[in-house]
Amino acid sequence: VAPPIATIAIRGVVYWLSVGREIPLQVAPGSLREVSREFALAGLGQYLNNIVMILEIIVLGWFANEVELGYFAFAFQLAMQANAVIAGQLGAVLQPIFGRLQVDAGRQIAAFLRSSRLLAAFAVPIAVTQAAVAVPLFDVVFGSKWQPSIGAFIALSAAQGFMFAGAPAVALLKAQGRFRAYLLWQAAQLAASLLLFPVFLLYGADAIAGVAAFAGIPVPEGATLPLAIGCASALVWS
16 A cells, blocks of 8 residues: 555655646645545546456455466456556556547547547457467467366456447546546446346356357366356456
8 A cells, every 4th residue: 555655645746846836736725625526536436446347356256266266367367468558558648638638529529539449449359369269379378277267268358348448438537527427437337247246156157158168168177157257247348
């Protein structure tokens, strides 16, 4: 907890020293309530987003043993790589760009659509390719040890195609100051996940495993629950 807070404090001091003579930085009592309200909405929305991003592992930990959880965590880390590099970095860049266009709604929306198309042109093929080559990729690179991770990796790769679209959307909402909408979105997705994940694990795991085996996806021992929650995640993100 301490290092990120210390980093923010240092950045605040540097900012204060850099622009203090050019921009009035005194506290404006009249704006404290509005700023505090917006910060609370934005901060709570971001905390909920952090939970949503790792909720599969949290929920699976209640239903699966350590081995099954390890198989899923391995698939999760592999499937998320492209999203973390592309969408995560792009989202941080897009927000200030959208913010600069705040006074021109038409240009702002046009920029959002262009960035979404550009991101989709790279992200969706990556997600589809990950899912398509999963079986031979795991055979060649990881051998039999990580076979139970294949099904979850395929499901999570499919989910990535939808997750990529979230980066420009989040950046646009924040740039527009629509923190309440962002909070409601994250709360709704969290609620849907908390409902569907246990249902898939308790009642749908065997059926999903049967369909996957019929499609030629290996479902060895330890793969059933990771595959089930991977499919539930793909459904929620879509």
